[in-house]
Amino acid sequence: MNHKDLREQNRLSWNAVAGAHDTHRGDLAGFLREGGSTLFPEELALLGDIRGKRLAHLQCNCGGDSLSLALLGATVTGVDISDEAISSARELSSKTGIPAEFVRADVYDWLAATARDGRRFDAVFSSYGVVCWLPDLSSWAGGIAAALRPGGRFVLVDFHPVAQMFDERWNLSGSYPSGGEPRLLEEGVGDYVGESGGGLTPAGFVKGVRDFENPHHCHLFRWGLGEVVTALTGAGLRVIALKEYPYSNGERHFGGMRELPGRRMAPPQEVPAVPLMYGISAERP
Ligand SMILES: C[S@@+](CC[C@H](N)C(=O)[O-])C[C@H]1O[C@@H](n2cnc3c(N)ncnc32)[C@H](O)[C@@H]1O
Numbered sequence: 001m002n003h004k005d006l007r008e009q010n011r012l013s014w015n016a017v018a019g020a021h022d023t024h025r026g027d028l029a030g031f032l033r034e035g036g037s038t039l040f041p042e043e044l045a046l047l048g049d050i051r052g053k054r055l056a057h058l059q060c061n062c063g064g065d066s067l068s069l070a071l072l073g074a075t076v077t078g079v080d081i082s083d084e085a086i087s088s089a090r091e092l093s094s095k096t097g098i099p100a101e102f103v104r105a106d107v108y109d110w111l112a113a114t115a116r117d118g119r120r121f122d123a124v125f126s127s128y129g130v131v132c133w134l135p136d137l138s139s140w141a142g143g144i145a146a147a148l149r150p151g152g153r154f155v156l157v158d159f160h161p162v163a164q165m166f167d168e169r170w171n172l173s174g175s176y177p178s179g180g181e182p183r184l185l186e187e188g189v190g191d192y193v194g195e196s197g198g199g200l201t202p203a204g205f206v207k208g209v210r211d212f213e214n215p216h217h218c219h220l221f222r223w224g225l226g227e228v229v230t231a232l233t234g235a236g237l238r239v240i241a242l243k244e245y246p247y248s249n250g251e252r253h254f255g256g257m258r259e260l261p262g263r264r265m266a267p268p269q270e271v272p273a274v275p276l277m278y279g280i281s282a283e284r285p
Helices: 003-022 028-033 041-047 064-071 083-096 107-117 137-147 161-165 225-234
Strands: 054-058 075-080 101-104 121-127 148-159 181-185 218-222 238-245 258-260 264-266 277-283
Touching: 003 083, 003 218, 028 064, 028 083, 041 121, 041 148, 041 238, 041 277, 054 064, 054 107, 064 075, 064 083, 075 083, 083 101, 107 137, 121 137, 137 148, 137 225, 148 225, 225 238, 225 277
Parallel strands: 054 075, 054 121, 075 101, 121 148
Antiparallel strands: 148 277, 181 218, 238 277, 258 264
């Protein structure tokens, strides 16, 4: 299968799981309508003031973060490959009355079309489980650089590749990711929102769908942090900040995670600190 076919397979897997995720989110529309936010302090700090800015949110999933960004005064375009995630995002926008444009597209196609049309943004944002779906970092980074106006900023917050080296019980079990090595996940995208037990549902947690099984497998790509940074700098972006955090926001990746205030998940006390998340802000000169 070529990369495009792998991404289309991923689209099926994401389509299958989107509805299950939504069953856990509680009254997200009401929460946002009352000014609630699904964003975490890490991305807010890296983004800075986004009032009045044109912002592209790549791999936006069901749009909770996109609408939270719009509430901060940005004009938001959310992009995602999943038909179901985008239709849920559009529904959320109409239920909340918070305006945002949502585009169903493969991020590579959308970046290419954006460059072709000469459309420019003040900021591009992507977060939490995004790099692992990208088979080609240099064309992704090049597309982001082209979508930014000079002085515009890209912000990425994602789970740290080091976290992929441990099994459920915190045993060192795998090599550090590199080279975009493909990994087939037979079980497809799982119900990590349900498994987070409230970590990913600031509007309240609903048990919702149980024992979800995804009929569609998916393909992940394993990249190291150095490769992500090299792709961004190779595309001409200037890295302003590269942060590493010894906790992960929202998601419980491993057994025995301790929940710290602010829905931060940290390893059990006896496990030495390792970076579980990183954040990058980079500017187009
Ligand atoms: C883990 S989610 C990102 C979480 C998101 N930040 C949120 O707020 O929920 C990953 C998203 O990437 C999307 N995705 C995967 N491959 C993609 C591609 N090639 N182009 C666009 N979106 C893609 C999936 O549909 C999914 O919504």
